[in-house]
Amino acid sequence: MMYRKYMQxxxxxxxxxxxxxxxxxxxxxxxxxxxxxxxxxxxxxxxLTGGLVAAQLxxxxxxxxxxxxxxxSTYAISALGLREQMKGIxxxxxxxxxxxxxxxVGLFYFLLPVRWLTRLPVATLYAVGIYxxxxxxxxxxxxxxRSIQLLRVAHAVGFLVTLVTIFLLxxxxxxxxLESYINIGLVALITMPLVLxxxxxxxxxxxxxxTVLIYSIFxxx
Numbered sequence: 001m002m003y004r005k006y007m008q009x010x011x012x013x014x015x016x017x018x019x020x021x022x023x024x025x026x027x028x029x030x031x032x033x034x035x036x037x038x039x040x041x042x043x044x045x046x047x048l049t050g051g052l053v054a055a056q057l058x059x060x061x062x063x064x065x066x067x068x069x070x071x072x073s074t075y076a077i078s079a080l081g082l083r084e085q086m087k088g089i090x091x092x093x094x095x096x097x098x099x100x101x102x103x104x105v106g107l108f109y110f111l112l113p114v115r116w117l118t119r120l121p122v123a124t125l126y127a128v129g130i131y132x133x134x135x136x137x138x139x140x141x142x143x144x145x146r147s148i149q150l151l152r153v154a155h156a157v158g159f160l161v162t163l164v165t166i167f168l169l170x171x172x173x174x175x176x177x178l179e180s181y182i183n184i185g186l187v188a189l190i191t192m193p194l195v196l197x198x199x200x201x202x203x204x205x206x207x208x209x210x211t212v213l214i215y216s217i218f219x220x221x
Contacts, residue, residue, distance in 0.1 A: 040081050041134040048074055049127040052106060056119055067106040074102040074130075081134055085141030089208050093200045094137045096193040097162060101133060102126075104168035111175060129164070132157055144204045155201060162198050166191060192216060 055066045078098045079086055105126045112118045139154040169190050196216040
């Protein structure tokens with residue numbers, strides 16, 4: 001049993017190492033080749049969608065560790081795609097939605113039947129969702145400094161994806177059948193960053209207003 005666990009951890013560590021090498025290679029290519037913003041977002045979408053599908057093909061004992069790595073990678077890669085505007089509070093407000101969206105879809109993915117009939121549609125929806133999120137966050141990052149006509153559309157799409165993310169996370173949480181007081185605490189923890197970034201996107205200030213913070217604390221329940 002111990003040998004089996006050791007081999008599983010060894011395989012996982014090797015997979016993580018390979019992923020880091022692939023990510024480093026992609027970063028080098030991106031920094032050396034000038035790509036349009038949309039092409040960068042397409043590349044990021046392909047990488048993350050491939051990672052999500054790969055998470056379903058490995059042993060169940062390492063799926064959650066793989067998803068954790070994918071979630072952290074989403075934060076890092078999204079920051080790379082939005083690097084021109086990343087500063088201050090944007091490290092939280094711009095990256096919370098893509099990161100938690102990846103975690104939400106990945107966790108909900110594990111609840112579905114293990115068959116390609118469900119894998120492919122979910123992967124397709126994830127690809128569309130993460131690409132839309134990157135476009136929305138890019139609009140937000142630019143709209144902080146100047147007005148953009150697409151801001152209304154970005155608000156609508158961002159709000160919709162936020163609701164979907166909360167729905168998937170809470171469905172996964174309730175499927176665990178935990179005690180009610182634990183559920184309350186986890187719901188507050190999960191929804192806080194999503195509510196915060198959603199309220200911040202209304203004004204798009206360089207800092208988080210005290211009113212936004214107070215509303216986020218109350219609305220997370």
